[in-house]
Structure formats: structure tokens, C-alpha cells
Amino acid sequence: MTTQLSPEQIKTELTGIFRKVFDDPLLTLRDDMKAADVEGWDSLSHITLIVSIERSFRIKVTLAEIQRLNDVGALIQLIHQKVH
Amino acid sequence: MSFTSVEYIFFLLTAVALCRCMPRRLQPLWILLVSCVFYALWDPRALIPLCGATFLAYFAALRIETAAEGRARQIAAYGSVIVLVAVLLLLKDLPRSSRPFDWLTPLGISYYTFKLVSYVLDVFWGKQRAERDPIAFASYAVFFPQIVAGPIQRSADYLPQVRTPQPFSRSLLARGTGRIALGLFKKLVIADNIGLTLNAVYGGVHGFSGAPLLLAFYLFPIQLYADFSGLTDIAIGSALLLGIESPENFNHPFSATNISEYWRRWHMSLTNWTVDYVLTPLRMATRNWNQVGLVFSICANMMSVALWHGITWSFFAFGLVHSVFVSLDALSTKPRKAFFKANPSWKRWAGWAGPVLTFHLVAFGMVFWRARTVSDALWILTRMWAPLGALTSGIAEFARSAGWRSLAVGLAAFAVLELAEKCRPQAPIVWSLQSSPRWLRWSAYGVSSLVLLVGLLLMFVHGSVREPFLYEVF
Numbered sequence: 001m002t003t004q005l006s007p008e009q010i011k012t013e014l015t016g017i018f019r020k021v022f023d024d025p026l027l028t029l030r031d032d033m034k035a036a037d038v039e040g041w042d043s044l045s046h047i048t049l050i051v052s053i054e055r056s057f058r059i060k061v062t063l064a065e066i067q068r069l070n071d072v073g074a075l076i077q078l079i080h081q082k083v084h
Numbered sequence: 085m086s087f088t089s090v091e092y093i094f095f096l097l098t099a100v101a102l103c104r105c106m107p108r109r110l111q112p113l114w115i116l117l118v119s120c121v122f123y124a125l126w127d128p129r130a131l132i133p134l135c136g137a138t139f140l141a142y143f144a145a146l147r148i149e150t151a152a153e154g155r156a157r158q159i160a161a162y163g164s165v166i167v168l169v170a171v172l173l174l175l176k177d178l179p180r181s182s183r184p185f186d187w188l189t190p191l192g193i194s195y196y197t198f199k200l201v202s203y204v205l206d207v208f209w210g211k212q213r214a215e216r217d218p219i220a221f222a223s224y225a226v227f228f229p230q231i232v233a234g235p236i237q238r239s240a241d242y243l244p245q246v247r248t249p250q251p252f253s254r255s256l257l258a259r260g261t262g263r264i265a266l267g268l269f270k271k272l273v274i275a276d277n278i279g280l281t282l283n284a285v286y287g288g289v290h291g292f293s294g295a296p297l298l299l300a301f302y303l304f305p306i307q308l309y310a311d312f313s314g315l316t317d318i319a320i321g322s323a324l325l326l327g328i329e330s331p332e333n334f335n336h337p338f339s340a341t342n343i344s345e346y347w348r349r350w351h352m353s354l355t356n357w358t359v360d361y362v363l364t365p366l367r368m369a370t371r372n373w374n375q376v377g378l379v380f381s382i383c384a385n386m387m388s389v390a391l392w393h394g395i396t397w398s399f400f401a402f403g404l405v406h407s408v409f410v411s412l413d414a415l416s417t418k419p420r421k422a423f424f425k426a427n428p429s430w431k432r433w434a435g436w437a438g439p440v441l442t443f444h445l446v447a448f449g450m451v452f453w454r455a456r457t458v459s460d461a462l463w464i465l466t467r468m469w470a471p472l473g474a475l476t477s478g479i480a481e482f483a484r485s486a487g488w489r490s491l492a493v494g495l496a497a498f499a500v501l502e503l504a505e506k507c508r509p510q511a512p513i514v515w516s517l518q519s520s521p522r523w524l525r526w527s528a529y530g531v532s533s534l535v536l537l538v539g540l541l542l543m544f545v546h547g548s549v550r551e552p553f554l555y556e557v558f
Contacts, residue, residue: 023421040421042344043359044378044414047367063368064209067360 010057010079014072017052021045031073057083085125087232087318088271095122099228100325104252112246115223115326122228123191130190133171138225140164141200145207145214161208165201172197177395192231194392198357200225203239205361212240220246229322233315235333235353242328249327260324265535267317274501275311277494278303281483282454289460294470295478301468304454305447306498309337312351331356336505341438343409343445354389362388375415382414383407393453398461402452409445 005013011029019027022040035041041049050061053075059082069075085092099118103111124131144164151157176189203224206212215221224242250256285292285300316333323330331353340346347355363385370377390403424431448465455461470478483491520528 023418023425040417042348043363044367044382045417047364047371050368051371063365066364066368067206067209067211 005080005083007076007080010076010083013056014053014076014079017049017056021049021052029072031071031076033072034070053079059083085122087315087322088268096322096325103249103326108248111249111327112217112220112223115246116219116226119223119226119228119231123226123231126191130193133175133190133193134196134226137168137171137197137200138222140167141204141225142215142218142221144204146216148204148207149214157208161204164204168197168201168204192233195231195234195236196225198236198354199239202236202357202361206238206240215239215243217247227323227328229319229326229328230330232319233312234351235316235319235331236357237330237353241331245328250329252327256324256327260321263317263321263324265321267314267319267321269497270310270314270317270501273497274494275307275314277490277497278307278310279494280490281494282307286454286456286460289455289463292482293467295476296482297464297468298470299479299482300454301447301451301464303495305338305443305450307494308450308454309334310494310498338443338446339439340442341435342413343406343442344413346442346446347406347410354392358385358389378414379411382411386410397458398452398455401458401461402449405449405452409449 015027015029018029018038019025022038022045024039027038030037035046046066050066053059054061057079059079061078061082065078069078085095095118099114103114103118106114120131123134141164144160147160148157151160172193176193203212203215207214215224220243221239223246224237224239227237227242230237282300282304285296286304289297289300313334320330320332333351333353335349335352337346337350340349363381366381366384367377370380373380386407387400387403390399390406393399393402424434451464452458452461455464
């Protein structure tokens with residue numbers, strides 16, 4: 001994974017991860033999307049999602065960072081900070 | 085002072101009336117004072133661990149925020165959390181004879197400890213700022229509507245509200261009193277009436293077989309739901325009258341289509357708490373162990389929920405049963421989703437069968453929750469089976485001997501409540517009332533006042549035979 005990803009590129013990559021984790025090939029991400037907006041996004045699948053993100057972007061996310069995430073926009077921002 | 089006592093109603097009315105008469109800047113101080121009085125009326129000595137825990141969390145959070153380096157922050161956060169949890173275990177779970185003081189378990193110690201632990205960790209994780217105002221913060225820990233049995237409100241939700249409580253209005257009054265009346269109805273009419281019958285069975289299970297045990301199996305979940313959600317309704321209504329919105333604790337748990345969904349609908353403020361502060365940290369720590377980490381985290385989380393009720397073999401069995409159920413549910417999520425995708429016609433059946441199966445799993449687990457020992461629970465589960473004919477006559481015979489009237493009243497009231505919930509329009513009734521003609525509005529107020537008056541009179545009459553709330557002891 002390149003370290004020069006733009007937020008839009010991250011969003012595209014992230015959409016693929018979301019579609020795979022939540023088994024929904026039509027899922028489209030919005031910045032203000034929260035767990036309640038995606039079927040099956042609960043506390044357990046959230047960690048599965050984080051593990052997939054860590055592997056795909058080759059980053060490490062901490063517990064405190066996870067606790068501060070409010071929506072997909074915050075997740076994209078976090079990945080953006082980590083890959084740069 | 086129980087929530088169903090007349091003393092509590094007068095205490096609440098006085099607290100609310102005086103709170104609403106004073107300037108807004110003094111209201112947090114008033115809420116703190118009346119909460120301390122409420123608590124001291126139970127046992128003034130119990131204020132010592134409560135004040136100690138509050139001071140510890142307050143200063144630990146300030147230290148976390150001001151400390152420059154990571155180690156000092158970690159010591160303040162983890163050190164204070166360890167002390168808070170150790171005091172909880174010491175005063176709640178240690179046998180009375182082994183405790184340093186001959187104290188009863190302080191009222192609501194679990195609930196204020198959970199609130200304070202979540203506050204310290206939220207500041208540590210940077211989810212919220214440390215609170216500077218000691219009065220607002222202390223009122224968070226001791227807030228009397230929530231101290232008996234929750235709901236466990238997060239500080240980020242409570243603190244802005246206590247600084248500027250909602251102004252008093254007819255709508256707030258109607259919502260608050262309506263919620264309290266609903267809670268009293270659930271507790272006094274449904275839970276206590278069903279409880280009368282069930283106490284006879286659970287008081288000596290080895291004297292029964294067949295129908296009475298089967299009734300106990302099916303009815304206890306309803307009794308516990310009415311009892312605990314009734315207690316929560318009174319707490320939420322009382323807090324509303326003081327201008328504070330509390331989180332919900334129940335969301336139609338018996339309509340859940342699987343066991344994981346049930347836990348997202350039952351005692352929600354506790355399950356959300358354990359998800360954030362037990363399950364998620366464990367799952368993060370074990371995220372590279374794949375399915376083993378998943379099952380380990382679920383089991384540890386469910387056992388902590390179960391053993392929080394008390395360190396007994398019955399609660400251990402309750403935790404074990406739910407650990408197995410929730411783990412199997414989590415492990416089968418993907419295959420089930422794939423199956424329903426390939427066979428969409430089965431989805432309709434699953435929507436119908438899911439709640440029925442889930443209710444049976446919940447009732448199975450609750451036998452261990454309610455029975456005094458594991459042996460009693462196993463007796464119920466193995467001896468409740470009987471041929472259909474014997475079952476029908478057995479139920480009739482048992483209902484006659486245990487008093488069928490109370491059971492019929494409790495079940496009929498539960499049916500009415502469920503029906504009313506189903507028929508209730510999306511908009512709350514008080515909003516529709518406010519736009520109704522004056523005669524209708526005042527008729528509704530008149531009828532509600534009459535119902536409340538009759539309820540109060542009933543509380544006077546039945547005051548001496550009151551059944552305690554099942555969740556008051558935790």
C-alpha cells in the first residue's frame with residue numbers, strides 16, 4: 001500500500017473493505033455514516049473491520065483511537081493520518 | 085426509601101418543586117444535596133465509599149488531563165480504575181463476615197462505580213474533557229433517580245444537561261409523571277402479581293413437578309422484565325422531572341430475533357457499558373487470535389455481566405449458558421447470512437421463529453438467574469416436562485392453590501401493556517394531546533390525575549406488603 005493516499009483513495013479502498021466485511025456489494029460510504037446505518041455493524045464486526053483495515057493499509061490502530069471514532073469520516077481521517 | 089413508597093413520591097415532589105423555584109445556577113447544587121439526603125436516608129455510612137470514589141475519579145481525571153507524559157497518565161487512569169473496582173468487589177462480593185466493617189453492600193455501589201470508571205477511561209482515551217466543576221461532577225455520581233439501579237448514564241451525556249436542565253413545561257411534567265405511572269403499573273400490577281405465584285414455586289422447587297415448574301419457566305422472564313423495566317421507568321421519569329434525560333434500558337427485548345440482539349435490547353445501559361469497557365478492549369487485545377479471540381472475549385464479557393450480579397454458582401452457570409449462546413450466534417452469523425441470501429423464502433420463517441427460539445433461550449438462562457442453587461435450576465429444567473393432558477389439569481390445579489386471581493391480573497395487565505405498545509402511534513400521546521381541543525385535553529388530565537390518586541391510595545394500602553425490586557440489590 002502506497003503512503004501517498006488521498007482521502008478519496010482511502011474512501012474507495014475502505015468501501016471495498018466494508019463491502020467484504022458486511023457482505024454487501026452495493027454498500028456506499030458517506031462521511032456521516034455511523035454503525036446504525038450499516039446492517040450488521042455491531043461491536044464484534046467493528047473489530048473485524050478494524051483488523052481488515054490494519055491489514056489492508058498496513059497500519060496499527062490503538063484502543064483509544066477506536067474509542068474516539070464517531071463516524072466513517074473520522075475513520076477516513078484516522079487512516080489518512082496513519083498512512084502519512 | 086423505595087421507589088414504590090409514598091415517602092418517595094413526596095420526596096420527589098418536594099425535590100422537583102424546590103429545584104424548579106431556584107435559579108438555574110443553583111440547580112446542580114440542589115440536585116447534589118437532595119441526592120445525598122436520599123442516599124443518607126438509606127444508610128449515612130454508605131456516603132463514605134461514595135464520596136471516596138467520587139473524589140478519586142474527579143482528581144484522577146484532572147491528573148490524566150494535566151500530566152504531560154504517558155506513564156503518569158496511565159498510572160492515574162489504571163490506578164484509579166483498579167481502586168474503584170477493588171472497593172466494589174470488597175463491599176459487594178466479599179462475604180459480610182470477611183469485610184473490614186460490618187456493612188451491608190452500599191446502595192447502588194455497582195452503578196456509581198460503573199459511571200465513575202467510564203468517566204475516568206473516557207478522559208484517558210480522549211473521548212471527553214475532565215470536568216472542572218466539582219458540584220456538577222459529584223451530582224453525576226450520586227444522582228438519586230439513577231443510583232438505585234441505573235440506567236448507567238455516561239458523563240458526557242449527563243454533565244451538559246445538569247449545567248442547563250431542561251426548563252419546566254407541561255410536556256416535561258406529562259412525560260415524567262407518565263413514565264413514573266407506567267413504571268408503577270409494571271411493578272405493582274404486573275411484576276408483583278406474577279411474582280406472588282412464582283415465589284411459591286421458587287421458594288421450594290423440590291416440592292413441585294410438571295405444570296408449576298413449566299409456568300415458572302415461562303413467567304419469570306415476564307416478571308423480571310416488568311420489575312426491572314418498571315424500576316427503570318420510575319428512574320427515567322424522576323430524572324425527567326428534574327430536567328435530565330436518561331438513556332433507555334429496554335427496547336422490546338422479547339422481540340429480538342437472536343440472542344445477540346436480545347442483549348442489545350435488554351439492560352442496554354449495562355451491556356453498552358460492558359461492550360465499551362470490557363468486550364472492545366479484550367477483542368482489540370486478542371484481535372489476531374481470530375475465532376479463538378472472538379470466543380474468549382465474548383465468554384469473558386458474558387461472565388463479567390453474570391458475576392456482576394453476585395459471585396455464586398448459579399450466576400456462574402447463567403454466565404456460562406449465555407457465553408455458549410452468544411459465541412454460537414457470533415460464529416454462525418456469516419453462514420446464516422449466506423444461507424438466507426441463497427434461500428430468501430426462509431427469511432420470513434426465521435422472522436417468526438427467531439423471537440420464539442430466543443425467548444426460550446432467555447427463559448432457560450433465567451432459570452439459573454432466579455433459582456437459589458444450580459441444583460434447584462436443574463430440578464426445574466428436568467422436572468417441568470409432563471404429558472399435555474396432565475399439564476393442562478396441573479396448571480389449573482396449581483393456579484387454584486397458588487391464587488389464580490393475582491396470576492390472571494398480572495398476565496392480563498402484561499397483555500394490555502404489550503397491546504398498547506403495539507398500537508401506540510409513532511408520535512408520543514402527550515404531543516397529540518397538546519394540539520387537541522381544550523375539553524379533551526383537560527378530560528385526559530383529569531383521568532390521569534384520578535388514576536395517579538388511586539395508584540397512590542393503593543400504595544398506601546399495600547405499603548406494608550411491598551415486594552422489593554429484583555434489581556435493587558445489585
